[in-house]
Amino acid sequence: MRTDSGHDTGERGPGWKGYAASATAVAAGAAIGGWAVDPDSRWYRSLRKPPWQPPPWAYSVVWTPLYGAIAWAAGHALDRAEGRSERRGLAVALGVNLALNAAWSRLFFGLRSPRAGLAGTLLLDASNVRLLRRVHRIDPVAGRALIPYVAWCAFATALNADIARRNR
Structure with missing residues (x-):
């Protein structure tokens, strides 16, 4: 049974520890994924990209x-x-999502493979939907906070697919 505060009456949530754990996990995932990204590499600059691709500086502003x-x-x-x-269950869904998020840059930049990146981002999109649904069931406000992330990743999937198509 939940109280008006939204907490299970038999067990209180982790409070600040949950926020600290999620922030630590997100920061680790971002750092691991970021190490592989190199938009200045000769390989990446040589790829044919669509005209609607954002400029490199936009990624840090968005992410x-x-x-x-x-x-x-x-x-x-x-x-x-x-x-x-x-x-x-939520922690596992978050961990899988962050691992897939970090894996994309390894697949795309590390392997220098837009096709591998596309496979990774499609898996990430599926994980995003799963995470969004799980979070939304627990707290709709928190779920809505994930919508921009899900939308940006869908945009990134379209961009990745276009780059893969242009560079067969």
Whole structure:
């Protein structure tokens, strides 16, 4: 049973620890993924890209608040999840999502393969929907905070697909 505060009456959520854990996980995922990204590499510059691709500086401007929103939404949902099972399921969904997020840059830049990147981003999109649904079930406000992330990744998938098509 939940109280008006949204907490299970038998067990209180992790509070600040949930926010700290989600922020740490998001920062680690961002750092691991970021190490592989090199938009100044000869290989990347040689790729044919669509005219609607954002300029390189736009990615840090977009990703910084998106990562903040992921950390906040996950921490918020972890705090409001009912019981250990729901929190564990959310933590696993977040971990898988962040691993797929970081893997994309390894697949695309590390392997120098737009096709591998496309496969990775399609998996990430599926994971995004799963994470969004799980978070939204726990707390709709936190779920809505993930919508820009899901939308940006869908845009990135379209961009990745176009780059893969242009560079067969």
